[in-house]
Amino acid sequence: MYYIINEIEIIDEELKYTPIGYTLNEEDRDTINANYDNTLGMWLKLNVYELSTGIKHISDYFTTSDVIYSANTQTTSIEGMGLTEIIDISELT
Numbered sequence: 800m801y802y803i804i805n806e807i808e809i810i811d812e813e814l815k816y817t818p819i820g821y822t823l824n825e826e827d828r829d830t831i832n833a834n835y836d837n838t839l840g841m842w843l844k845l846n847v848y849e850l851s852t853g854i855k856h857i858s859d860y861f862t863t864s865d866v867i868y869s870a871n872t873q874t875t876s877i878e879g880m881g882l883t884e885i886i887d888i889s890e891l892t
Contacts, residue, residue, distance in 0.1 A: 802828040803872040804885055807839070809861040816869075820885040821877055827888045828870040834892045835869045868892075 801823065805816045822828055842860050849855035868891045885891070 800825075801874050801877045802870045803874065803877075803880075803882070804831060804868055804870045804888075804891065805872065806866050806868055807835075808866040809858045812858060814857050818872075818880065818882060819868075821882050822870065822885055822888065827885075828873075830892055831868050831870040831888060835867055838864065839867045 801821045802825070803818050804820050804822060806819045807814065807816055809815070822831075839860055843850070843857075846855050846859075850857065
């Protein structure tokens with residue numbers, strides 16, 4: 800199984816998900832997703848009311864963090880996607 804790693808960032812006031820590579824390692828996938836859950840995921844949960852009423856915007860999170868990563872997409876083939884395997888995830892967590 801291939802786990803697609805996405806870089807999540809704000810570009811021109813829009814939330815963008817950009818596939819940057821993949822991992823075959825389930826532990827790496829879990830580490831990346833746990834980091835997401837403990838950062839942006841937690842921020843979203845804590846601010847759901849403010850986000851739904853327009854008091855806050857998703858871009859507010861990115862004033863203190865440039866990018867965050869997720870590995871929530873899995874596939875059995877990456878053919879034609881132009882992705883490379885990321886073996887060292889230390890810079891992604």
